[in-house]
Amino acid sequence: MIVLSISFLLTIIAILLLILFFFTMYLVYQRQRESQLKTRRDIYLHNYSQIWYDYLFHDEPFSIVLVPRGKAQVEAIEIIFSSYLKNLMNENVKKVIKEFSNLYLKKFYEQDLLSKRWSIRMNALYRIADLQIDELLDTCQQFEKTRISEEEFFQLLKIYSLFQPDLFMDKLKDQNAHYSESEYRRLFVLLEDDVFIRFFDDFDNWPLNIRFAVIDTAAVKRNMQYIDKLKHLLSSDISEIKVRALKGLYEIGVIDEIDSYVPFVTSDMWEARLMVAKIFKHAPITYTYAYLEQLLQDENWWVRSQAAKTIAEDRQGLEKLQDFIESSNDPYAIERAQEITARKQENK
Amino acid sequence: MIENSKRLNTSYINIGVIPMSKILNTEDVMQEHEVKRYFEIWRESVLRSRLTFTAVFLKLVHPTQESAIRNQMTTFLQLKIRKTDLLFQLADGKHWGIFFLQSSDVEAKAFLKRIFAILKEEKEFNHIALKASITEIRNNNVNFETLITKNKQRLVDNELSTWAIVQVEDYREQPNEQVQVSIIEQNPIFRKVLESTLNQLDIPHFTLAVTAYEDGYSFLQSDTYKTGHMHLIVMNDILPRKNGLEILHILRNMPNEKKFIIFMMSERNSEIAALNAYEGGVDEYIVKPFNLRLLEAKIKRTFARFWL
Numbered sequence: 194m195i196v197l198s199i200s201f202l203l204t205i206i207a208i209l210l211l212i213l214f215f216f217t218m219y220l221v222y223q224r225q226r227e228s229q230l231k232t233r234r235d236i237y238l239h240n241y242s243q244i245w246y247d248y249l250f251h252d253e254p255f256s257i258v259l260v261p262r263g264k265a266q267v268e269a270i271e272i273i274f275s276s277y278l279k280n281l282m283n284e285n286v287k288k289v290i291k292e293f294s295n296l297y298l299k300k301f302y303e304q305d306l307l308s309k310r311w312s313i314r315m316n317a318l319y320r321i322a323d324l325q326i327d328e329l330l331d332t333c334q335q336f337e338k339t340r341i342s343e344e345e346f347f348q349l350l351k352i353y354s355l356f357q358p359d360l361f362m363d364k365l366k367d368q369n370a371h372y373s374e375s376e377y378r379r380l381f382v383l384l385e386d387d388v389f390i391r392f393f394d395d396f397d398n399w400p401l402n403i404r405f406a407v408i409d410t411a412a413v414k415r416n417m418q419y420i421d422k423l424k425h426l427l428s429s430d431i432s433e434i435k436v437r438a439l440k441g442l443y444e445i446g447v448i449d450e451i452d453s454y455v456p457f458v459t460s461d462m463w464e465a466r467l468m469v470a471k472i473f474k475h476a477p478i479t480y481t482y483a484y485l486e487q488l489l490q491d492e493n494w495w496v497r498s499q500a501a502k503t504i505a506e507d508r509q510g511l512e513k514l515q516d517f518i519e520s521s522n523d524p525y526a527i528e529r530a531q532e533i534t535a536r537k538q539e540n541k
Numbered sequence: 542m543i544e545n546s547k548r549l550n551t552s553y554i555n556i557g558v559i560p561m562s563k564i565l566n567t568e569d570v571m572q573e574h575e576v577k578r579y580f581e582i583w584r585e586s587v588l589r590s591r592l593t594f595t596a597v598f599l600k601l602v603h604p605t606q607e608s609a610i611r612n613q614m615t616t617f618l619q620l621k622i623r624k625t626d627l628l629f630q631l632a633d634g635k636h637w638g639i640f641f642l643q644s645s646d647v648e649a650k651a652f653l654k655r656i657f658a659i660l661k662e663e664k665e666f667n668h669i670a671l672k673a674s675i676t677e678i679r680n681n682n683v684n685f686e687t688l689i690t691k692n693k694q695r696l697v698d699n700e701l702s703t704w705a706i707v708q709v710e711d712y713r714e715q716p717n718e719q720v721q722v723s724i725i726e727q728n729p730i731f732r733k734v735l736e737s738t739l740n741q742l743d744i745p746h747f748t749l750a751v752t753a754y755e756d757g758y759s760f761l762q763s764d765t766y767k768t769g770h771m772h773l774i775v776m777n778d779i780l781p782r783k784n785g786l787e788i789l790h791i792l793r794n795m796p797n798e799k800k801f802i803i804f805m806m807s808e809r810n811s812e813i814a815a816l817n818a819y820e821g822g823v824d825e826y827i828v829k830p831f832n833l834r835l836l837e838a839k840i841k842r843t844f845a846r847f848w849l
Binding site for chain 2: 242243250276281
C-alpha cells in the first residue's frame with residue numbers, strides 16, 4: 194500500500210489549483226482580447242462602411258481615417274473589401290482596393306507570413322491573392338524557401354498565377370507536390386486566356402491529371418479559341434483524353450463541322466459514342482440524323498437514350514422518331530424512341 | 542355596337558380606290574353617344590393595365606353638306622384602320638374620331654401621315670382636304686365630353702393649314718406609381734450597397750419604396766409582399782432561415798403573383814442553376830459578382846416595358 198502524507202496531497206492539490214487558476218486567467222485574458230478585437234472591428238465597420246462606400250463608388254476624396262490602425266481595423270477592412278469583391282464587378286473599385294492594400298495592408302500580411310501559426314500564414318496568403326497585393330511577390334518567394342505545407346504552396350501557386358504567370362508555369366513544372374485534378378482546375382480557372390492556352394503547346398509533357406484539368410477548364414471557360422485545341426486532342430492515344438475533349442467541345446457548344454466527330458459514332462468506347470450523341474444536339478439534324486439513327490440502335494442504353502433525346506429536341510424530331518418506330522425492327526431502339534417521344538409529348 | 546361591328550367588318554386592304562358597292566352610309570359607322578361607354582372602360586384600363594390609347598379627330602378643311610363626300614371619307618377611314626381601332630362619327634356630322642387602342646401618339650401620327658399621303662395622291666379624293674388632332678391618353682383625368690370639346694376647339698382654328706396635325710397634350714402625363722422594393726441579402730455591407738443604389742435609382746413615373754431584409758424569414762414576416770402594389774424583389778438564392786428558392790416558390794404560388802418582379806442573385810455561374818431559377822419563375826438571374834450599373838439598367842428596362 195502506498196502511503197501519502199496529507200501535507201504532500203495538499204501540496205499537489207495546491208499546485209493543480211494554481212495551474213487551473215493560471216489556465217482560467219489565460220482563457221479569460223484571451224476571451225477579453227478577442228472580444229475587444231471584435232468590438233474595435235465592429236466600431237470601425239459601423240463608423241467607416243459608409244465612408245468606404247462613398248469613396249469607392251461615388252469618388253469622394255480619400256480620408257486618412259480609413260487607414261487601419263491595428264489588427265482589428267485590418268479585419269474590418271478585409272470584411273468590407275471581400276463583400277465588394279465577392280458581390281460586385283467594378284474595375285475601378287478593384288483597382289482602388291489593390292492600390293490601398295499594397296499601400297496600407299502590405300505590412301500586416303508581411304508580418305503574418307512570419308507567424309508560427311499555420312492558420313495565420315494561410316489567411317495572409319489568401320488575402321494577398323484576393324486583394325492583389327503584388328508588392329509582396331518577392332516576400333512570397335522568400336516564404337516559399339522556408340518549410341511550408343502543401344496547402345501553403347498551393348496558395349503560393351495561386352498567387353504566382355495571378356502576379357507572374359511565367360513563374361507559375363515554371364513552378365508547376367518543377368513542383369514536388371501533387372494536387373488533385375479539382376485543385377488544378379481551381380488554379381487554371383484563374384489564369385488569363387493567353388496564359389492558359391500555353392498548356393496546349395506542350396500538352397503531352399504535362400502529368401496526366403494536369404492534362405485532364407486543362408481540358409475540363411477549357412470547357413468551363415467556354416472560349417471559342419479552345420475549340421481547335423480540343424479538336425486536336427481527339428486524335429490522342431489516350432481514350433480518357435479523347436472522351437474529355439469531346440465533353441469539352443460539347444460544353445462549349447459550337448459545332449462548325451461534323452466530320453471530326455463522325456469517326457466516334459463507331460468508337461469502341463461507349464462514352465465517346467454518348468458524347469457524340471450529345472454534341473450532335475448543337476448541329477442541324479439534316480446533317481446528323483443518319484448518325485443519330487445509328488446511335489439510336491447502339492448496344493448501350495445511355496447512347497440509345499441520348500440519341501433519342503437529341504433527335505427529339507429538333508423541331509421535326511418527334512416526326513422522325515415516329516417514322517423510326519414504324520420502320521425499325523430493333524426492339525430496344527424502338528423502346529427508347531417511344532419513351533422519349535412520350536416524355537416529350539407530356540412536357541408539351 | 543355588335544351589330545355595327547358586323548356591318549363594318551370590312552377587310553383590311555390597303556387600296557386607294559373605293560368601289561361604290563363598299564361605300565358606307567353615315568349611319569353605318571358608330572356614333573358619338575355609342576362610343577362614350579367604351580371610352581370610359583378604356584380610360585380606366587389606362588391605369589389598371591397601363592394601356593395607353595390615343596384619340597385622333599379629323600375634320601374636313603372645307604366643310605360640306607354633301608353626304609356622299611362624308612360617306613366616301615367614312616368608308617376610306619374604315620378601310621384604313623386596324624381591327625383594334627374604333628372609328629366613330631361625331632354628333633355634329635363634321636368630325637370623325639378614331640380611338641387607337643394600345644397605341645401612342647407616334648403610331649397615330651404615322652397613321653395620319655399615311656392616310657394624308659394617299660388622299661393627296663389619289664385623284665378620286667382630290668376634292669378632300671383634312672386637318673387632324675391627336676390626344677394621347679395616359680391617365681384617367683379626362684372625360685369624354687371634355688376630350689371632344691378640346692379637340693374640336695383645336696380644329697376650329699382657321700389658321701390651321703390644310704393637312705395640319707395638332708396635338709392636345711393635356712392627358713399624356715403618366716401617373717406616378719408606387720413600387721414596393723425588397724432586398725433580401727445576408728451580407729450587411731452588400732445589402733447596404735444595394736439599398737443605397739436602389740434608393741437613388743430614378744425611374745420615370747415609378748416611386749420605389751425600398752426595404753432590406755437579412756433573411757427570407759424576416760421578409761415573409763414583414764407582410765409587405767401581401768400588398769397590392771407592384772413589388773420588385775432583389776434576393777440572393779441562398780439565404781438563412783428561408784432560402785431564396787423557397788421564397789420564389791411561395792411568391793409564384795400566390796394568386797396575384799404577376800405583380801412580383803423577381804431578380805435572383807447567385808454565386809453559381811452554371812446553366813443548370815440559371816435554368817432552374819428561370820423555370821421556378823425568376824425574371825432575371827444575375828451571377829455574382831456583377832456590375833451595379835448592369836443591375837440598374839436591367840431594372841430600368843423592366844419598368845420601361847410597362848408603358849408604351
